[in-house]
Amino acid sequence: MSSPTVDLIEYDDAVARFDPVIGIEVHVELGTRTKMFCPAEAVFGEEPNTAVSPVSLGLPGALPVVNGTAVEYAIRIGLALNCSIAETCRFARKNYFYPDVPKNFQTSQYDEPIAFDGYLDVELGDGTIFRVEIERAHMEEDAGKNTHVGGATGRIHGAEYSLVDYNRAGIPLVEIVTRPITGAGARAPEVARAYVQTLRDIFRTLGVSEARMERGNVRADVNLSLRDTPESPLGTRTETKNVNSFRSVERAVRYEVSRQAAILAAGGTITQETRHWHEDTGTTTAGRVKSDAEDYRYFPEPDLVPVAPSRAWVEEIRSGLPEMPVARRNRLQSVWGYADAEMRDVVNAGAIDLIEATVAAGTAPAAARKWWMGELARSAKTDQVELEDLRVTPAQIAELQGLVDSGRLNDKLARQVLEGVLAGEGSPGQVVVARGLEVVSDDGALLAAIDAALAAQPDVVAKVRSGNLGPVGAIIGAVMKATKGQADAGRVRALVVERIGTDG
Amino acid sequence: MSTLSRDEVARVAALARIDLTPDELDRLAGELDVIVESVARVSEVATPDVPATSHPLPLTNVFRADVPEPSLPIADVLRSAPASEDGKFLVPQILGEE
Amino acid sequence: MADVTRLSAAELADALGARELSSVEATQAHLDRMAAVEPAVHAFLHVNAEDALATARGVDARRAAGEQVHRLAGVPIAVKDVVVTKDMPTTAGSRILEGWIPPYDATLVTRLRQAGLPILGKTNMDEFAMGSSTEHSAYGNTHNPWDLDRIPGGSGGGSAAAVAAFEAPLAIGTDTGGSIRQPAAVTGTVGVKPTYGGVSRYGLIALASSLDQAGPVTRTVLDSALLHELIGGHDPRDSTSIDEPLPGLVDAALRGATGDLTGVRVGVVTELDGEGYQPGVRARFGEALALLEQAGAEIVQVSCPHFEYALGAYYLILPSEASSNLAKFDGMRFGLRVEPADGPVTAERVMAATRGAGFGPEVKRRIILGTYALSAGYYDAYYGSAQKVRTLIQRDFAAAFTHADVLVSPTAPTTAFRLGEKLDDPLAMYLNDVATIPANLAGVPGMSLPSGLSDDGLPVGFQILAPAKADDRLYRVGAALEAMLESVWSGHILDRAPELEVGK
Incomplete structure (x- = not known):
């Protein structure tokens, strides 16, 4: 036309x-x-x-x-x-x-x-x-x-x-x-x-x-x-x-x-x-x-009789009505502790059901919001789909956050795992295994990397030994780089401090 | 009450989707005018205080349970269709729709 | 055994039950009778011989095996062609439905089949039940067995003529304004319009939904009661069906047949007598009243002042509802499809061409009248006013029934008129139903039974009306009157009808 x-x-x-x-x-x-x-x-x-x-x-x-x-x-x-x-x-x-x-x-x-x-x-x-x-x-x-x-x-x-x-x-x-x-x-x-x-x-x-x-x-x-x-x-x-x-x-x-x-x-x-x-x-x-x-020549349908809902029936239906969206929204905002603007964004993004399900699966409300309104919202926008149409379930997000909370994934790795889940590679646990993305927590492997970093930066070691802990980040950075980010940064820091201390 | 002119009969026939020949239009206009005049007497007694009765018996709330029954078999559905294609009723082109 | 086609349905049922006669014999006897008289009467549009005989064989086998079967099992029946039947064409007397075979059975047909009544065929009728003479059938006239040059009444002229001509002991009719009772009156048969909602309308091709009722067409009051009890009662597929058991109709007929009406108040409706009623019709009516009085009934005069508006209200309500009910006949899904003679072939134009070619003149007249009455600006004056008249007529009935247990009148103002006599005068044709229409508007039951012959030697009908849901009263009073009349006549009125078997 x-x-x-x-x-x-x-x-x-x-x-x-x-x-x-x-x-x-x-x-x-x-x-x-x-x-x-x-x-x-x-x-x-x-x-x-x-x-x-x-x-x-x-x-x-x-x-x-x-x-x-x-x-x-x-x-x-x-x-x-x-x-x-x-x-x-x-x-x-x-x-x-x-x-x-x-x-x-x-x-x-x-x-x-x-x-x-x-x-x-x-x-x-x-x-x-x-x-x-x-x-x-x-x-x-x-x-x-x-x-x-x-x-x-x-x-x-x-x-x-x-x-x-x-x-x-x-x-x-x-x-x-x-x-x-x-x-x-x-x-x-x-x-x-x-x-x-x-x-x-x-x-x-x-x-x-x-x-x-x-x-x-x-x-x-x-x-x-x-x-x-x-x-x-x-x-x-x-x-x-x-x-x-x-x-x-x-x-x-x-x-x-x-x-x-x-x-x-x-x-x-x-x-x-x-x-x-x-x-x-x-x-x-x-x-x-x-x-x-x-x-349209409207006239009363002669093949049907009037509908006369009794007041008792109407009240029964009323009493069985579920919570309406606005009331529910207000309740959840208060339970979750979101700011007004945060909650509004959640509602506008159509994420309220998803976050509720994620929280129900054990994730802290703040973390649930961070996932759905952050990484996942970006992904949905890129793919031009609704959040609920993404290939990830609230249970999977909860599993992913669980891995972070337990220290098995750091944020960066978690994002990579999510990428795998969205790509249809399986559950977060399966993606971790398949992609070998777990945090390196083997102290032996870490100590080798730390020793190499310490040897490469003796001046930093000296400063730290003198009581100035500031430059220790340089050592940590080198270790993270050497382990391709798969190390738990907190653990690395602890080991570095320990190493420098015992060495001296 | 208005009288039923030939033009009015033509308008109503179009509303009722019935092609009428010019002869039929002439004849119906005359007949219907007489009938309408005769039946219009009902308004003499249909005063505002009289309620309308649309159902002979005062039944209300006749409902069916929401339980499915099998569909008519497709062969029965289409057997009497003047034309069909791909399991659907084939009808001439429909105007007034994009 | 003597000619089984002369037996009443009750007598036939008794003979079948006693195994003096098989259903195959009974069915074949009626098929033979049809073959002999149909060329003259033309009561049937479709003869269902093979299927009827198959049903008869089945019933005979069940009886032979000692199975409990319905009392009417094996008694053949004719069904008006406005009732849908799964294995038989159903045309409603219209060209627009020529050859249509419905994919389902009407509820009343299901009940006939379940009870094992062989269905002999489908009977002729005015197109879509619009008429009082069966001359508006698209498939030719039915002739009155009393005088083949006269109308058998309408719209159910085929069912009445079939029963009067001994082609069937039982038939199904439908009554929207008198289409069972008026043909019964002019053919010397019995016809009953049950209380609205008493017999399921599911599967009746609707004429006017708020007025239509199916009912029995028979030669005796008891036969009507037997058939009425079979087809009546609640049907969840019809929202307007009464969800209560029927009163005992057969019992009432048997009680009435004893001839004692002591204590029964019979109200003569002043407005349904006098001007316009043929002298012979009035004479037979008066004689019947005298017999009722002899039987112990009390005759009272009652006035129904709004009955004079009934015809007007009826010819607004019926066309209005019919214009909508008949909209589905458009050549799109079933039935006739006609393309316009010239111009573009669009759905809209094919619908109009199909309806222009497929509907006869009376149907067009009423659809246009109804469309007009419902159209913007006229609704209140026409349809709305007619519905108010309906209220007034119901009130008239209610008041009359405080003085009388039943109301009575002649069924029709005249005996059967000649074919063609009123065809060009719709208003004169409409006046045939003046006495029968009030019952449809109010939903009350009515019966017509023969009360003798008029001066012209043609049958006259006597109408009995009862309050809604009190159909049993019709049978009690009707059976009493029938018994007394037959005693006066020393036999059935149809014994006095001329011999028809032109073929013999």
Whole structure:
């Protein structure tokens, strides 16, 4: 597709001139074993159309039955987002024709969501807390997946067709809709990113979804509009669909701010439309124009009965909720004794689980942080992967630190061992053996090297003998060099002092 | 209540994804207008104080346990498909999507 | 043994149980009868001879081996083509489903198979059950066995005609606004619409989800009770299924057949009599009331003032739900696919071409009416108002049932009209269901049984309505009336129907 050139205004200029208002719709696929309305398995990556039932294929005669676990998960999400849980709510049919929607309607919730009127506090990079108000969270089902085949050159071409796989059709989703997010100003992109990231952390904490962005478990639609000042009425918005990484959420907001600002600054008007996000170019392009033609003819789903969670059930779910990420973070910071800035970096790096597991495996919090935020963070950055995707486990880091603590490795050797672990050479213990990296603690070997160094630097020996211990470092340095760094420097020092002393 | 013009029938037919011939459009516009006029009488008694009934029986909370059942066999899934390829349903090109 | 096709299902079951007759003989006798009369009646769209005989052989073998089998085991049955069957084509009378063989069985079909009822075939019907004459079938008219130039009622004209023509002792019908009861009335047979939720809807190709119910079509009240008990009861695959045991229906029929209705209050619905009802229909209705009174029942007049709005509400709710239920017929996954005559072949255009070519005029009329009623701006005035009328009708029933144990009326205003007579006047056609529709809107059960012949020599139906979940009352009162009428007639009403076996 050719990308048309679009006038943009520099982001800083754009936000100096206009006030951005964002709105975010996040869809999360629930990690239930079965689909929302039928007992077909909810799976990822299976052979096409092998996780389907008459219901998820939309066959004539099939009827939906609600997955009770999905309702419970939706309530967990609602409670974690500080929402009210509906006393009674219903499913509705959203009618539209599309080949990946097998019934040609999506079973969703319309005017009666299961959860509503909540908020989520998100922490920005500098520690600022920003409150995002949640309008609603509702249950619905996912669509199937289309693969477009052929006809790459033209959009309307006889040879082009699509293939549809309904494995994903009917997987339970919860859609979380914010109220318009105002007051973020120039930090709107950062707020958007932090919001989606915080949600992702909550989904994982709640155990309601694996929440893997790269698998599309979590998908964000980002609404954006500009207005002249925070006092002006809301402007016309665009909805950028399927922005599926944290970084993209931030970039998409920035891009739309710049694009809309350019149009408005030139006296133009914004078209209310959906836009597509292009990861490669970091731009959006126009999709469907939202118009009167979009008439979903919602009505209450007559094949399902209302969901009326008893207050007792809601309270039971509430009391079983795990600690939320912010609370956990505060607790761990105090236990670990990290400074605010250190903890913030840990959180931003997505290292909190990894450090917790490393500490649990016996490593001191400071050492655990040093590894994950130092050597490993650099390695992840070099390889452009997430920390958790590195080929090392918290248990291995704990083993490595154990070797250091016991004096079998010094820092320099430990880094080399880690290199081996990351290269897939095995556990730290195995790398030590395979690479022969253990600290030289054989006093005989060391004494030979020390004697050679002493003989080579008689003047230093003399100074030390006279009581000036300062120059002893020169001897130690020579010994370390001679043993290629594999000696324990502390031991060398002790032996040198002993040697010089007994000699005299 | 509005009346159902020929244009309105055409708009609704497009929404319902049904191709209609010009004759069908003419005939339906006339028929539906009469029907709509007749059924619209319901609003005479549908006052704001009357609650709506969408289910004949007042059931709530009908849930299924989250226990998987085997999928339909792929051969059964695709047997009635007008066209298929590689285990997927083959459909004509879909517009309105990138 | 005399002609086994003339036996009731109960009599046939007794003969099979006593091993006086084999199921293969019984099934073959009905297949022979079908071969003889089908050219004139055309009640069936698909004949399932081999499979039916195989089932019969299996039942005979089980009986011979002394196994306990269901009382109706081996009694053949016909199934309306709106019910999905795994090994038989299922078209719902529509061109759009021509040749479709479902990959699964409806719950009620599973129950028939488990009980060992040979399924003779699939019966004709108005397309997607939209109609009152079976003239809207895409596969030709079914003819009324009483007069082949007349309609057999609809939508389940095929099931009623099959039973009336002694092609099957039992049949399955579905009733959304009278599609079991009105055909029963015009063919001199018995038909029951159970309480909504009393029989699973899983596997019924939905017309209007909140109104549809499957039920028995038979020649006697006891046969209906036997079949109703077999197919009824809770099904976890239907969220609207009642999770309670059925009341004793066979017991109620047996009790009623003693002819004693002392203490039973029978309410005559003032609004379902008078203007628009044929004099012969009213006369037979009056006579039936007199018989009920003789049996000890107390006849009271009850008023249901909102019934006059029932037809309007029905023709908003049904098309609205149907427009959504029938969206899945789009040529993408199953059934007919038609490419547009010219222009690009896109999914959207193929869907529209397929639906334009595959649906008949009545289906198009109702889908468009329903789409209109649900579309933006009209929902409250149409669908919303209709749902309120539903509340008012439920209240009318509730009030009436404080004065009466059952309510009664003529089933249909007229006897069978001539084929083609009302085809061009949809509103006149819709008026056939004026007396049957209120029960569907309120979810209450209803029965039609023959109450004699009108002045034109054609059968007249008598309708009994009971409160939700009190289906047993229908059987008690129905069996009592049936017993008294048959005593008056010295036999079954169908004994007076003309001989059909044109082939003999």
